[in-house]
Amino acid sequence: MIFLSLNDFIEATNGPKCRVFENPDPKELIEVLKKLKTSHVITIFALCDAFYKGRAQSTLDKGERLIIIKPDGTLLIHDSRSREPKNWQPPGSIITFSYNNGSLLIKSKRYNPREEIRITCYTLYVVITARLGRGGLSLEGSEKEMAEIINKNPSLIEEGLRIVKREAKTPYGYVDLLGEDAKGRLVVIELKRGIAQINAVYQLVRYVEYFRSTARREVRGIIAAPKISKNAMLILKRYGLEYKRVKIR
Amino acid sequence: MIFLSLNDFIEATNGPKCRVFENPDPKELIEVLKKLKTSHVITIFALCDAFYKGRAQSTLDKGERLIIIKPDGTLLIHDSRSREPKNWQPPGSIITFSYNNGSLLIKSKRYNPREEIRITCYTLYVVITARLGRGGLSLEGSEKEMAEIINKNPSLIEEGLRIVKREAKTPYGYVDLLGEDAKGRLVVIELKRGIAQINAVYQLVRYVEYFRSTARREVRGIIAAPKISKNAMLILKRYGLEYKRVKIR
DNA sequence: CGTGCCAGGTGCCTT
DNA sequence: AAGGCACTTGGCACG
Numbered sequence: 072m073i074f075l076s077l078n079d080f081i082e083a084t085n086g087p088k089c090r091v092f093e094n095p096d097p098k099e100l101i102e103v104l105k106k107l108k109t110s111h112v113i114t115i116f117a118l119c120d121a122f123y124k125g126r127a128q129s130t131l132d133k134g135e136r137l138i139i140i141k142p143d144g145t146l147l148i149h150d151s152r153s154r155e156p157k158n159w160q161p162p163g164s165i166i167t168f169s170y171n172n173g174s175l176l177i178k179s180k181r182y183n184p185r186e187e188i189r190i191t192c193y194t195l196y197v198v199i200t201a202r203l204g205r206g207g208l209s210l211e212g213s214e215k216e217m218a219e220i221i222n223k224n225p226s227l228i229e230e231g232l233r234i235v236k237r238e239a240k241t242p243y244g245y246v247d248l249l250g251e252d253a254k255g256r257l258v259v260i261e262l263k264r265g266i267a268q269i270n271a272v273y274q275l276v277r278y279v280e281y282f283r284s285t286a287r288r289e290v291r292g293i294i295a296a297p298k299i300s301k302n303a304m305l306i307l308k309r310y311g312l313e314y315k316r317v318k319i320r
Numbered sequence: 321m322i323f324l325s326l327n328d329f330i331e332a333t334n335g336p337k338c339r340v341f342e343n344p345d346p347k348e349l350i351e352v353l354k355k356l357k358t359s360h361v362i363t364i365f366a367l368c369d370a371f372y373k374g375r376a377q378s379t380l381d382k383g384e385r386l387i388i389i390k391p392d393g394t395l396l397i398h399d400s401r402s403r404e405p406k407n408w409q410p411p412g413s414i415i416t417f418s419y420n421n422g423s424l425l426i427k428s429k430r431y432n433p434r435e436e437i438r439i440t441c442y443t444l445y446v447v448i449t450a451r452l453g454r455g456g457l458s459l460e461g462s463e464k465e466m467a468e469i470i471n472k473n474p475s476l477i478e479e480g481l482r483i484v485k486r487e488a489k490t491p492y493g494y495v496d497l498l499g500e501d502a503k504g505r506l507v508v509i510e511l512k513r514g515i516a517q518i519n520a521v522y523q524l525v526r527y528v529e530y531f532r533s534t535a536r537r538e539v540r541g542i543i544a545a546p547k548i549s550k551n552a553m554l555i556l557k558r559y560g561l562e563y564k565r566v567k568i569r
Numbered sequence: 570c571g572t573g574c575c576a577g578g579t580g581c582c583t584t
Numbered sequence: 585a586a587g588g589c590a591c592t593t594g595g596c597a598c599g
Contacts, residue, residue, distance in 0.1 A: 204383030204422030
């Protein structure tokens with residue numbers, strides 16, 4: 072049987088990391104998938120269609136796609152375009168395989184919210200199972216990091232500023248940084264690591280409104296970001312708030 | 321040469337759709353990848369590390385991963401967990417392959433913003449090239465659809481309501497629906513297809529503030545959603561605004 | 570192209 | 585679990 076001998080060959084050359092199945096028989100494949108789904112990433116090139124129902128609802132017409140199933144329950148259906156999968160299911164979903172009328176059926180369920188995907192694979196071109204690593208990513212340049220840097224060096228915002236609190240809670244949300252300026256005024260600071268848009272402005276507006284209504288002293292509001300959109304700047308000024316260009320690194 | 325005969329075998333059985341390369345020699349593979357990158361989805365199982373620099377910056381330690389390169393320029397690096405790739409590059413990025421000291425180097429560049437990923441593949445386990453379809457997805461249950469339904473049947477919000485405008489522009493953003501109630505009052509409606517959070521309230525408050533300052537008549541504000549968060553409801557009421565439970569379908 | 574905003578957003582963290 | 589929010593958010597529609 073060519074099917075088996077090929078696998079043997081592949082296992083011998085690749086070790087246990089990757090197994091490749093060419094045009095596999097769905098019935099036989101299911102047994103393998105059931106065994107490996109909790110430990111291996113399963114990658115399927117197939118002619119398939121898919122139905123999703125949950126928070127929304129969708130139909131994916133029959134076509135050639137790449138299906139990825141991860142041991143954490145993630146399901147991805149990719150086509151030839153876009154960073155985003157056409158359909159997906161997040162980690163924690165429960166996947167089951169079954170056979171129907173020559174096709175491989177893949178079902179993925181999750182609860183809270185209740186959502187389901189059903190994929191019918193009419194033709195299986197290639198299936199690869201692989202044990203992949205995880206993690207190992209370290210990221211720099213987040214807003215959190217920006218807050219830490221400014222916290223340590225408030226003069227990046229202005230001379231004489233002192234940071235009083237980070238992630239200060241208000242009924243209207245969390246303030247990134249709360250400070251006090253050289254003249255003893257309260258300073259509400261909203262950070263953006265990228266371009267500050269108008270929603271950053273209205274966050275700030277609400278916070279400033281809140282502190283003005285509770286703190287019995289002058290309150291300033293500052294957006295600190297490397298850039299600000301034209302419209303955001305306009306609204307900011309209309310509310311008498313300030314923008315401070317802050318470029319980390 | 322086993323490498324070639326295997327390919328021949330695979331092409332014969334799979335047709336031109338999928339080509340599988342087992343433990344390929346990077347140098348030879350590069351020629352294939354260069355030819356196929358504009359038409360085929362390239363899937364690489366490899367031991368690799370990666371560096372990203374752009375809006376942020378990251379390092380991905382050496383590990384076994386799944387790399388996907390799409391003809392639209394998309395680059396994805398997946399591991400055994402999560403719906404999200406560990407690293408990526410969006411459509412429109414420019415990919416180049418090169419060889420260095422036994423390794424396959426993959427570089428992806430984009431401009432606006434300027435970002436770059438460099439992947440070093442130390443070991444290539446399996447590489448698959450496939451011509452995949454695209455599109456074919458139809459989605460139901462979007463906010464846009466919700467707006468259409470309410471537009472046709474405003475009594476879903478309240479009796480006597482008349483929709484005046486959709487996507488009404490204000491200096492503070494776009495209002496989902498603008499209506500007029502039975503008593504001739506202006507009604508600003510903010511739609512949410514899921515749970516309305518405080519962010520939705522912010523939006524509505526701004527719009528209502530704007531119309532109150534310009535329209536010389538009474539202005540109401542309504543959030544229409546299947547659900548609203550506790551806090552959002554609290555703030556909403558504090559501003560004298562309303563919530564209307566609307567469940568489509 | 571920038572600006573605004575929805576998304577089946579996802580992921581992370583806190584209550 | 586629900587809430588609040590950043591994200592290399594991505595994606596789209598519009599001026």
